[in-house]
Amino acid sequence: xxxxxxxxxxxxxxxxxxxxxxxxxxxxxxxxxxxxxxxxxxxxxxxxxxxxxxxxxxxxxxxxxxxxxxxxxxxxxxxxxxxxxxxxxxxxxxxxxxxxxxxxxxxxxxxxxxxxxxxxxxxxxxxxxxxxxxxxxxxxxxxxxxxxxxxxxxxxxxxxxxxxxxxxxxxxxxxxxxxxxxxxxxxxxxxxxxxxxxxxxxxxxxxxxxxxxxxxxxxxxxxxxxxxxxxxxxxxxxxxxxxxxxxxxxxxxxxxxxxxxxxxxxxxxxxxxxxxxxxxxxxxxxxxxxxxxxxxxxxxxxxxxxxxxxxxxxxxxxxxxxxxxxxxxxxxxxxxxxxxxxxxxxxxxxxxxxxxxxxxxxxxxxxxxxxxxxxxxxxxxxxxxxxxxxxxxxxxxxxxxxxxxxxxxxxxxxxxxxxxxxxxxxxxxxxxxxxxxxxxxxxxxxxxxxxxxxxxxxxxxxxxxxxxxxxxxxxxxxxxxxxxxxxxxxxx
Numbered sequence: 001x002x003x004x005x006x007x008x009x010x011x012x013x014x015x016x017x018x019x020x021x022x023x024x025x026x027x028x029x030x031x032x033x034x035x036x037x038x039x040x041x042x043x044x045x046x047x048x049x050x051x052x053x054x055x056x057x058x059x060x061x062x063x064x065x066x067x068x069x070x071x072x073x074x075x076x077x078x079x080x081x082x083x084x085x086x087x088x089x090x091x092x093x094x095x096x097x098x099x100x101x102x103x104x105x106x107x108x109x110x111x112x113x114x115x116x117x118x119x120x121x122x123x124x125x126x127x128x129x130x131x132x133x134x135x136x137x138x139x140x141x142x143x144x145x146x147x148x149x150x151x152x153x154x155x156x157x158x159x160x161x162x163x164x165x166x167x168x169x170x171x172x173x174x175x176x177x178x179x180x181x182x183x184x185x186x187x188x189x190x191x192x193x194x195x196x197x198x199x200x201x202x203x204x205x206x207x208x209x210x211x212x213x214x215x216x217x218x219x220x221x222x223x224x225x226x227x228x229x230x231x232x233x234x235x236x237x238x239x240x241x242x243x244x245x246x247x248x249x250x251x252x253x254x255x256x257x258x259x260x261x262x263x264x265x266x267x268x269x270x271x272x273x274x275x276x277x278x279x280x281x282x283x284x285x286x287x288x289x290x291x292x293x294x295x296x297x298x299x300x301x302x303x304x305x306x307x308x309x310x311x312x313x314x315x316x317x318x319x320x321x322x323x324x325x326x327x328x329x330x331x332x333x334x335x336x337x338x339x340x341x342x343x344x345x346x347x348x349x350x351x352x353x354x355x356x357x358x359x360x361x362x363x364x365x366x367x368x369x370x371x372x373x374x375x376x377x378x379x380x381x382x383x384x385x386x387x388x389x390x391x392x393x394x395x396x397x398x399x400x401x402x403x404x405x406x407x408x409x410x411x412x413x414x415x416x417x418x419x420x421x422x423x424x425x426x427x428x429x430x431x432x433x434x435x436x437x438x439x440x441x442x443x444x445x446x447x448x449x450x451x452x453x454x455x456x457x458x459x460x461x462x463x464x465x466x467x468x469x470x471x472x473x474x475x476x477x478x479x480x481x482x483x484x485x486x487x488x489x490x491x492x
Contacts, residue, residue, distance in 0.1 A: 033329030034298035034299075034326070037325075037326070038324075042323075043078060044069055044323060045066045045068065045069045045080045046066035048065040048320055049062060049305060049320075049323070050305065051094040051105075051306060052306055054308055056311070058310055061096070067081055068091045086112065087108075088107055088112075090108075092106060092133070093134060093135060093136050095145075097139050099115075101115045102116075103137045104137075105136065108132055109123075111125075129152070129164050132149070134150075136177060138180040141186045144157065144159075146182075150178075151175055154188075165199075170199075171204025176192055177191070178191040178220050179221050181222040181230075183230070191218075193217065194208070195207055213241070213245075215234055215239055215248050216235045217234075219234055220233045223264045226270065233264050234259075237256060240285075255289040256276070256291075257293060261274055262306065263306045265307040268313065270285060271284055271398050273307050275307045275318075278303075279294070280292045280304050280317055288333070288401060299325060300325065301319045301322035303320040304318065305319065328369070329370060330395045330396065330398055331365060331399070332365070332376065332399045333364070334403045335361070335401075336385070336404045343358075343360065345358050347362075347364070347404075348378065349366065351368055351375065352368065354367065373394060374392050375392070382489065383407065384411050386407055387404065409422060410424065414484045416484060418483075419435070419436065422476065422478075422489070433460070433478060438460055440478050440480045441478075441479040441480075442478055443477045444469070444475075445474065445475045445477065447475075452469065452470070458478075466491060472490075473491075474491065475487070
């Protein structure tokens with residue numbers, strides 16, 4: 001019996017070492033889904049990222065505080081003012097039209113058009129309309145360009161005529177434009193430092209903290225989902241507006257890392273990606289969140305100014321002073337609890353070669369490559385789970401609520417062909433054993449290999465009182481005509 005106990009301890013030690021190696025491999029594998037491009041390790045033009053745009057060829061156009069560059073996925077091309085006709089070093093916004101033409105918003109040279117070989121400056125319009133410090137260029141369903149100017153109002157360019165809207169000649173709340181977004185009805189949603197405006201080409205509607213549920217008048221970004229619901233970022237959190245109801249998400253009622261939100265993007269699966277001054281959050285627009293910070297991810301800095309999503313589903317995060325970050329993986333997140341809903345920490349969850357362990361709230365998080373196929377499976381010595389595993393196929397987006405429930409019984413293992421479950425009722429001072437055989441010999445053996453208690457003929461399902469047994473680690477042996485099974489448990 002001593003040899004059996006020693007063998008069990010050695011197996012446990014080897015298992016522990018194996019788990020450590022698996023976790024180490026998983027961490028290394030997870031880190032490969034994050035890449036940072038900066039002045040030290042790439043040919044990017046600057047470390048402060050002001051704008052990101054992805055074209056149909058999957059090139060990434062990056063505007064920085066030191067000019068414009070393009071990343072093909074393999075090579076960088078520098079279009080900065082030092083070696084190209086782009087005169088301004090501050091590239092504040094980038095938009096690509098249906099022809100693949102790049103529209104560039106700058107500080108001092110207004111709007112610049114670049115078709116890959118030719119640069120077009122609108123010098124006369126820049127002077128006439130004071131098109132300096134361009135914040136946003138958005139293209140509507142009729143190929144009309146809507147240009148948001150910091151301190152200069154909203155400018156419309158239809159390819160021929162230029163029209164300027166200000167708080168003097170229109171329903172615009174402020175000349176300080178922060179964002180412009182087009183909804184499914186081709187309405188323009190304009191974020192300013194004094195509230196949110198909607199323009200349908202004829203009429204203006206305004207939303208402020210005084211006449212609506214808008215949590216703050218500084219509106220930095222608006223995105224529209226497939227149901228035409230507007231998601232609005234402010235300095236006081238995130239806002240959902242369905243045309244009638246306003247729902248606010250902030251640090252008090254959600255895992256949002258900061259109330260200061262700088263940018264929003266929706267991916268093809270409808271996940272909302274949120275750039276804040278304390279990291280990045282992804283939200284399924286229901287109740288499920290994942291937050292990335294420099295403490296729990298390879299993010300090089302906490303201030304994220306902008307987000308772009310390319311044609312392959314990769315996420316690109318623009319930071320202040322810390323370069324451009326690419327996230328190429330997908331996340332799987334869930335919770336493991338018992339049948340009463342009590343969280344279980346320390347459960348290992350694996351999918352292929354990757355694994356993670358649940359935290360004190362029973363939450364696990366796994367990063368896997370995009371397009372990954374695998375079996376999602378929780379494991380913990382002596383426990384079974386419902387379901388036992390989940391088949392994951394072609395993972396192309398974040399996946400939440402992959403939850404497992406711990407079965408009330410612990411699985412005994414051994415050479416017997418029958419399923420033997422030990423059902424612990426430790427708080428009530430007893431256990432029961434479920435098995436196919438009507439009777440079994442049951443024996444409790446301590447960690448030194450000493451037989452502490454033996455029940456020669458245990459009847460299936462009967463109670464075994466353990467409240468008076470010494471508090472120690474035990475191996476419980478269940479022997480039937482079909483063989484022997486055992487289980488380790490702790491009465492301390």
